[in-house]
Amino acid sequence: MSDQAAEPQKKQKQQNQQNQQKGQQQKGGGKQDERRITPRAEDYSRWYLDVVREAQLADHSAVRGCMVIRPNGYAIWEKMQRELDARFKATGHVNAYFPLFIPVSFLSKEAQHVEGFAKECAVVTHHRLRAKSDGSGVEVDPESKLEEPLIVRPTSETIIWSAYKEWIQSYRDLPILINQWANVVRWEMRTRLFLRTAEFLWQEGHTAHETEKEALEETHLMLEVYRDFAENVMAVPVIRGAKTPGERFAGALESLSIEAMMQDGRALQAGTSHYLGQNFARAFDVTFQNREGKRELVYATSWGVSTRLIGALIMTHSDDTGLIIPPKLATTHVVIVPIYKTDEEKARVYTEADAVEAELKAQGLGVVIDKREGLAPGAKYYDWESKGVPLRIEIGPKDLENGSLCVARRFVIEIPGEDEKAQRSRKKAFLPRAEALAKIKTILDEMQKDLFQRALNFRAKKTRVINTLEEYEKFFKEEGGGFAWVHWAGTPEEEEVIAKKYQTSIRNAPLDGQFPEGGEGAGPCLFTGRPSARRVVMAESY
RNA sequence: CGGGGCGUAGCUCAGCUUGGUAGAGCGCCUGGUUUGGGACCAGGAGGCCGCAGGUUCGAAUCCUGUCGCCCCGACCA
Numbered sequence: 001m002s003d004q005a006a007e008p009q010k011k012q013k014q015q016n017q018q019n020q021q022k023g024q025q026q027k028g029g030g031k032q033d034e035r036r037i038t039p040r041a042e043d044y045s046r047w048y049l050d051v052v053r054e055a056q057l058a059d060h061s062a063v064r065g066c067m068v069i070r071p072n073g074y075a076i077w078e079k080m081q082r083e084l085d086a087r088f089k090a091t092g093h094v095n096a097y098f099p100l101f102i103p104v105s106f107l108s109k110e111a112q113h114v115e116g117f118a119k120e121c122a123v124v125t126h127h128r129l130r131a132k133s134d135g136s137g138v139e140v141d142p143e144s145k146l147e148e149p150l151i152v153r154p155t156s157e158t159i160i161w162s163a164y165k166e167w168i169q170s171y172r173d174l175p176i177l178i179n180q181w182a183n184v185v186r187w188e189m190r191t192r193l194f195l196r197t198a199e200f201l202w203q204e205g206h207t208a209h210e211t212e213k214e215a216l217e218e219t220h221l222m223l224e225v226y227r228d229f230a231e232n233v234m235a236v237p238v239i240r241g242a243k244t245p246g247e248r249f250a251g252a253l254e255s256l257s258i259e260a261m262m263q264d265g266r267a268l269q270a271g272t273s274h275y276l277g278q279n280f281a282r283a284f285d286v287t288f289q290n291r292e293g294k295r296e297l298v299y300a301t302s303w304g305v306s307t308r309l310i311g312a313l314i315m316t317h318s319d320d321t322g323l324i325i326p327p328k329l330a331t332t333h334v335v336i337v338p339i340y341k342t343d344e345e346k347a348r349v350y351t352e353a354d355a356v357e358a359e360l361k362a363q364g365l366g367v368v369i370d371k372r373e374g375l376a377p378g379a380k381y382y383d384w385e386s387k388g389v390p391l392r393i394e395i396g397p398k399d400l401e402n403g404s405l406c407v408a409r410r411f412v413i414e415i416p417g418e419d420e421k422a423q424r425s426r427k428k429a430f431l432p433r434a435e436a437l438a439k440i441k442t443i444l445d446e447m448q449k450d451l452f453q454r455a456l457n458f459r460a461k462k463t464r465v466i467n468t469l470e471e472y473e474k475f476f477k478e479e480g481g482g483f484a485w486v487h488w489a490g491t492p493e494e495e496e497v498i499a500k501k502y503q504t505s506i507r508n509a510p511l512d513g514q515f516p517e518g519g520e521g522a523g524p525c526l527f528t529g530r531p532s533a534r535r536v537v538m539a540e541s542y
Numbered sequence: 543c544g545g546g547g548c549g550u551a552g553c554u555c556a557g558c559u560u561g562g563u564a565g566a567g568c569g570c571c572u573g574g575u576u577u578g579g580g581a582c583c584a585g586g587a588g589g590c591c592g593c594a595g596g597u598u599c600g601a602a603u604c605c606u607g608u609c610g611c612c613c614c615g616a617c618c619a
Contacts (some may be wrong), residue, residue, distance in 0.1 A: 036580095064611080116619055155619070189543095189617055196618080249619055272619080304619095339578050346577095378579035396578055406578075424579080 037386065039320045044264045049193065051314055054386040055323035058193050065191040065198030069307070072387060073194075075331045076310055077201065081181065083233050083328075084203065084305065087225045093177040093205060098159050100183075101150040106158040109283040113157065116250020120187040122152040152185040157251065157276070157302055160206045161284040168208060168298060170289050175218075176208040194311035195268075195542055202306035208298045210290065212277070215299035216254075219275040222303040223256045226271035234309065235326045235451035236260045236316045237459055238270055239483075239537055241508030246492040249302075253277040259507040259537065261459045262315035265482040267507045267539040270312050273303035311542075316455050322386030324411055326451050327444040332366040334440065335384045339377050339396030353395050356405065359437055365444075385410060390447055391440065398430075405436040409443065413450055459483065465519040465535070469526060476502055476540070483507075483539050485516060487532035489525035498527055507537045 037050040052058055057073030069077065085095070101124060108114045128144035153159065160178075167173060185199045205222060209215040223240055230238045238258035248255040252274035260270045278297035281287070287295045317324040327333060336353045340346040353369050360367045368389075370380050377394065384392060394406035408428045415423075431439065462482025466472050475484055481504075488506060490498070499505045515535065525532045 060611090113619095120618075186619075190613095247619090252619090255619085269619095274619095337578090341577065374576085374581090376577050376579080376581050378577090379581085380579095382580050394578065398578070428578095 037320060037322055040263060045192075047320070048311075048315060051318050051322050051386075052193050055388055057310065057314075057323070060193070063198075065188060067193050067197050069201075073310060076313070076325065076329055077307055079329045079331065080229075080233075080309060081203075084225075084229055085179075085181075087229060088179050088203075088205065091177075091221060091225060093179045093207075095181065096178045097180055097182070098156050098163065100153055102153050102156075102159045104149045104151055106162060107151060109158065110251045110279055112279075113251035113283075117154045117186070121154055122185045122187055124150040124152065153182070154184055154186045155302075155304075156180060156182070156184075156204055157206065157280055157300075158284070161280045161286060161300070164206075164208055164298070165284050165286045168286055168288050171210050171291055174208055174210045174288060174298065175214065177205075177218075178207065179203055179205045192311075194307055194314070196308070200306050200308065202304050204302060204304040207301045208281075208286070209301070210288070210296075210299070212299050215277075215301050216275055218301045219254065219256060219273045219303070222301070223258065223271075223273040226258050226273065226303075226305060229305075230258055230260065230270055230309075230312075231452065233326070233328045234313055234316075235328075235448055235455060236270065236312055237452065237456045239508065239510050239514055241510040241514075241537065243272075243508055244492065244495060244506050244536075246495050247506065249274045251276060251279050252302075253279070256511075257508050259539075260312050260316060261455075261462065261483060261539070262312070262542070263458070264315075265462050265480055265540065267483065267537075267541040268308070268312050268315065269507070269541070270309060271303070271305040274301060276300035276302060317451055318388070319411065321382070323388030324451070325388035325390065327390045327448045330366065330388070330390055332368050332389050333444060334360055334365055334367045334391045334393055335380075335389045336367065336369040336393045336395060337377055337380050337384075338369065338371065339394060341397070345397050348400055349395055349397070352400060356393060356395065356437070360440060363441060365440065381408075390444055393436070399433075402430070403433050404430045405433050406430050407436050407440070407443070409447060411447070411450075413454055460516075463516055465516055466526065467523070472526060472538075473502070476504060481540055483537050485519040485535040486526040486538055487523040487534075488527070488536045488538075489530040489532040490528050494528065504538050504540050507539050507541060509534065509536045 036054055038046040040047045052073075055072055056070050057076070058070055059068045061068045088095075104123070107117065107121070125146055126140045126142075126144045127146060128141040129138040130141040132139050160180075164176060167176065181201075181203050183199055183201050184204075188196050188198055191197050207215070207218050209218060227238055227240055230236045238260045240256065240258055243249075243255040243257055249272065254275040256273045256275075257269050258271045259267045262268055276299075278299060280300050281297040286298045288298055290296045313326070313329070314323060317326065336357060338346070338349045338353045340349045350369075350371070357367045357369055370384070372380070375383075381392065388410065390410050392408040392410070394408065396406075399405055406428060407430075410427075412423065412426050459482075462480070463485070464471075464475055464482065465485045466475060467486075472484060472486065475481060484504070488495075488509075495506060519535050522531065522533050523535075524530070
């Protein structure tokens with residue numbers, strides 16, 4: 001046990017030593033020594049951290065479990081916000097803001113809710129510091145103890161429903177369709193940048209409705225908004241479905257999710273939409289007079305996506321060179337790298353680069369000219385590739401002479417067996433200037449589609465309809481795993497047993513229209529043999 | 543919370559076993575030569591060796607305590 005635990009450390013140390021030696025032996029050496037990103041095949045989770053670091057998306061902060069989102073990472077989040085917010089508004093929602101702090105007593109008003117979140121709450125107990133008697137700094141002033149402790153919101157259902165109670169009297173006050181952009185804190189034991197951090201940014205929608213039917217429709221509508229965003233903006237294919245009772249949001253009657261497949265075959269829950277029934281209305285005594293004049297409890301939904309989406313984005317598209325940003329989420333679409341030898345060439349190349357920049361900006365594209373001195377063009381290529389910029393335009397003396405532009409795509413769809421050089425030449429094209437400028441947007445659109453198609457192909461390759469336990473075990477233990485479509489009719493207890501045994505879990509029970517060939521219809525549960533009406537998706541997960 | 547590991551330059555780490563002038567690579571700064579896939583030369587800046595005690599003529603190194611971080615596990619809307 002202890003040896004196993006020590007193993008990765010040892011490995012890392014050895015490797016660092018080797019790298020160091022190599023570096024010393026062959027100074028200024030080849031690509032191998034310049035490698036800053038661990039290949040996915042070697043260590044997927046280190047690859048992930050390397051990509052985040054090289055693209056300067058985020059850093060670990062001085063606070064345990066919390067990250068600093070750097071400008072490159074925040075720019076992606078801002079784009080996501082803009083796209084999502086427009087979709088929320090288009091479906092009739094408005095934004096508002098509720099407090100960061102929630103009285104402890106609020107949380108406990110909904111029994112399941114408090115049970116789900118109690119173990120990961122940050123608690124505020126005092127409101128003042130005082131100087132230490134030995135002058136060595138400050139300490140909590142015991143005199144300043146709060147009468148009732150406050151928790152830092154892990155989610156806002158309780159504080160929001162305490163407000164809704166004040167707002168709702170009649171069916172005429174419904175529906176309430178509110179979204180909040182906020183940060184929340186969940187004191188997670190183990191964290192990973194973007195995927196699970198103690199504090200994260202998200203949006204949370206909280207709606208109140210007259211009827212169950214209307215609330216359920218809202219739940220499905222927002223799930224569809226998330227699907228549309230994931231697939232058409234992030235280029236991440238997702239499976240929509242219902243969580244099992246054991247995996248439901250604390251306090252929900254139904255939890256819907258979108259699940260995406262990462263490049264290691266594991267599933268990532270990318271968004272959730274919950275039907276909360278009358279649970280929170282009951283907890284906060286929120287009733288309204290309905291059309292028949294009778295008092296009734298309000299029906300609720302909540303739904304959210306978080307900065308975790310950035311993790312999904314990375315693990316769906318990026319490669320061993322670094323980040324790949326889908327064009328629709330990029331703030332910089334094109335980087336221009338000038339190439340020159342003499343000062344005279346430099347002046348001419350810069351003039352052309354400025355002109356190209358202006359023309360592309362006029363098309364509404366984000367453009368940067370990399371005018372850094374003393375960096376070889378190749379170094380700049382690697383730099384921008386690791387940051388995920390979709391397109392690069394190289395402008396050199398050759399282009400000035402020929403009236404051409406060299407347009408290089410960040411990626412092309414792989415052809416099996418193709419070596420790196422061949423792939424590179426497929427990425428680059430010398431095009432007549434006018435044609436290049438006219439085609440940039442088309443190329444970006446193509447790339448957006450290619451990313452989605454590539455992810456879809458990958459998921460298809462790692463998806464299996466499975467009918468026997470032997471096959472199931474083989475799929476996950478020997479064949480690298482992925483999404484297994486199986487029949488399930490077990491209890492929550494049985495679900496836990498299976499999860500422990502195979503390290504897999506039920507991601508969701510997919511909604512209609514998504515079943516793979518041969519995966520439709522009823523059958524016997526894979527684990528218990530009991531009859532099951534439809535298949536669920538099982539996978540290892542993040 | 544249990545088990546393991548690590549704190550030395552901005553980053554990755556060596557030095558510690560056997561105490562004696564603080565090191566390497568990358569990065570950074572200056573100047574020059576370079577520039578179509580990770581340039582080179584020369585010069586330079588940068589350290590309370592996590593923190594607090596102790597042993598010693600002398601501590602990055604030995605001892606004690608403490609704080610922090612990472613990994614494995616448990617936990618995880």
